Amino acid sequence: MQVPGPILTVRGLCKSFGGNQVLKGVDLEVRKGEVVMIIGPSGSGKSTLLRSINMLERPTAGYLSVNNHELCWGTDGSFQVAPERDIRKVRAKVPIVFQHFNLFKHLSVLENLVQGPIHVLGRSRKEALATARERLAAVGLADKGDAYPAELSGGQQQRVGIARALAMHPDMILFDEPTSALDPELVSGILDVIRELADRGMTMVIVTHEMSFARRLGDTIHFMEAGEIIASGSPQELFSGNGSARVNAFLNLIAPSP
Amino acid sequence: MYDYLFVWAPRHLPSLLQGAGVTLQLAIISMCCALVVGLLVALGHLHAPKWVRWLLKAYVEIWRDIPLIVQLLVIYFTLPQIGISLPGFWAGIIGLSLNLGAYISEVFRSAIASVDKGQREAAVSIGMSTVQSYCYIILPQALLVAVPTIGGYFISLLKDCALVSFIAVNELLRNGQIIISSTFQSMEVYMMVAFIYFVMSFTASIIVRQVERLLTPAYLVRAHKRT
Numbered sequence: 001m002q003v004p005g006p007i008l009t010v011r012g013l014c015k016s017f018g019g020n021q022v023l024k025g026v027d028l029e030v031r032k033g034e035v036v037m038i039i040g041p042s043g044s045g046k047s048t049l050l051r052s053i054n055m056l057e058r059p060t061a062g063y064l065s066v067n068n069h070e071l072c073w074g075t076d077g078s079f080q081v082a083p084e085r086d087i088r089k090v091r092a093k094v095p096i097v098f099q100h101f102n103l104f105k106h107l108s109v110l111e112n113l114v115q116g117p118i119h120v121l122g123r124s125r126k127e128a129l130a131t132a133r134e135r136l137a138a139v140g141l142a143d144k145g146d147a148y149p150a151e152l153s154g155g156q157q158q159r160v161g162i163a164r165a166l167a168m169h170p171d172m173i174l175f176d177e178p179t180s181a182l183d184p185e186l187v188s189g190i191l192d193v194i195r196e197l198a199d200r201g202m203t204m205v206i207v208t209h210e211m212s213f214a215r216r217l218g219d220t221i222h223f224m225e226a227g228e229i230i231a232s233g234s235p236q237e238l239f240s241g242n243g244s245a246r247v248n249a250f251l252n253l254i255a256p257s258p
Numbered sequence: 259m260y261d262y263l264f265v266w267a268p269r270h271l272p273s274l275l276q277g278a279g280v281t282l283q284l285a286i287i288s289m290c291c292a293l294v295v296g297l298l299v300a301l302g303h304l305h306a307p308k309w310v311r312w313l314l315k316a317y318v319e320i321w322r323d324i325p326l327i328v329q330l331l332v333i334y335f336t337l338p339q340i341g342i343s344l345p346g347f348w349a350g351i352i353g354l355s356l357n358l359g360a361y362i363s364e365v366f367r368s369a370i371a372s373v374d375k376g377q378r379e380a381a382v383s384i385g386m387s388t389v390q391s392y393c394y395i396i397l398p399q400a401l402l403v404a405v406p407t408i409g410g411y412f413i414s415l416l417k418d419c420a421l422v423s424f425i426a427v428n429e430l431l432r433n434g435q436i437i438i439s440s441t442f443q444s445m446e447v448y449m450m451v452a453f454i455y456f457v458m459s460f461t462a463s464i465i466v467r468q469v470e471r472l473l474t475p476a477y478l479v480r481a482h483k484r485t
């Protein structure tokens with residue numbers, strides 16, 4: 001079903017693992033070209049939210065629509081999920097960049113990049129390879145197409161992860177702590193790549209602990225705690241120190257103001 | 259000695275080699291069937307409804323707890339009772355396939371489990387179906403883990419095929435015994451049988467190693483060369 005509106009709409013989204021409610025009614029909207037940052041303490045449900053947007057985790061209640069395709073709707077009694085086929089089609093357009101890269105270990109870098117376009121988007125191999133080379137160049141790894149993931153540094157692997165997402169011709173990219181598994185000296189390189197994507201107008205939802213990065217690049221920042229978004233706003237609003245005491249306490253803990 | 263090598267052996271060798279051919283056919287067909295059975299059972303363990311999983315578990319357990327020779331005899335003598343009359347060769351194939359399938363299903367199961375779950379997530383998150391994620395991402399990695407063990411099983415299978423002589427299949431061992439029954443030269447015949455088994459197993463182990471090498475991804479070969 002087609003509904004006009006923002007590229008991502010999340011309303012009252014809930015997710016429980018067994019009896020453990022991890023998302024407790026999350027509302028979130030992302031417009032085309034927007035860069036949305038999600039911050040908050042560990043265990044607050046940030047990854048679960050991101051994975052739910054891609055339907056990698058099945059929500060247990062609430063409404064979710066991506067790029068005008070409704071993926072789930074209804075509350076506890078009447079909760080429904082879109083057919084598997086529709087979900088797969090949407091997924092292809094909102095790829096995730098994972099904290100631990102999750103590159104296909106048995107495939108070369110170029111092969112990593114063409115799997116989705118060939119098998120999911122139905123592109124020809126020739127076309128997929130051309131796109132792959134171009135995306136690889138965009139993340140600064142033009143010469144690494146024939147290398148295997150195990151032969152790359154963490155920073156290079158994450159660049160491939162980003163290129164793999166780009167190869168899907170995405171409507172939006174979801175980043176789950178893309179720099180948390182990297183050695184400190186490799187972090188800024190990845191952040192630069194993401195910044196370039198933002199400059200080129202890519203819509204992105206980014207879970208991160210890099211506060212200055214979130215502050216500089218984010219159009220909107222959401223603060224999550226215990227399965228809820230408890231504060232949202234522009235970086236100025238959220239980092240001004242005038243907001244909720246809880247947010248200020250977190251920001252002070254993670255990046256104490258001088 | 260001269261008689262043995264130049265008169266006796268040429269007379270009986272064709273029959274033994276023909277038996278070896280049957281042994282090879284048994285082994286290769288059974289291996290292919292066992293791979294299919296093993297893969298389906300392993301996937302069933304992971305994805306089928308609970309009652310199917312329970313049945314599969316029972317199959318694996320039962321087949322691993324009964325000696326292969328007993329399984330072969332049961333199949334060969336029971337099937338005709340329920341109206342299915344199979345030549346010994348095909349009864350042997352069924353017995354060997356189901357037996358090896360039970361073992362191979364466990365190999366596949368642990369090989370699939372050894373593939374990091376992030377691999378499946380990465381595949382599914384870009385829109386691959388479950389079947390696609392298995393074909394392109396999970397199974398190629400699992401196979402690499404499973405190949406050495408499965409190769410070992412193949413060589414065991416080649417030797418276990420001798421048991422099929424008990425259900426009247428004219429394979430290598432039984433052809434040997436037939437020769438003995440008319441010549442009474444047990445030692446000479448069994449020596450030749452042993453030698454032919456050795457040649458087959460040895461060749462098979464070389465082929466298995468070759469296959470392993472072919473399947474090893476380029477980066478591991480490069481890493482190996484560097485050290």
Ligand SMILES: Nc1ncnc2c1ncn2[C@@H]1O[C@H](COP(=O)(O)OP(=O)(O)O)[C@@H](O)[C@H]1O
Pocket residue numbers: 017020022040041042043044045046047048049
């Ligand atoms: N697959 C799962 N099964 C059970 N509990 C889970 C699962 N995934 C996450 N959780 C739980 O959900 C909570 C939120 O996890 P997560 O979304 O990873 O938080 P964050 O990314 O903010 O650190 C945690 O308490 C975690 O234990």
Ligand SMILES: [Mg+2]
Pocket residue numbers: 046047048177
């Ligand atoms: Mg997380």
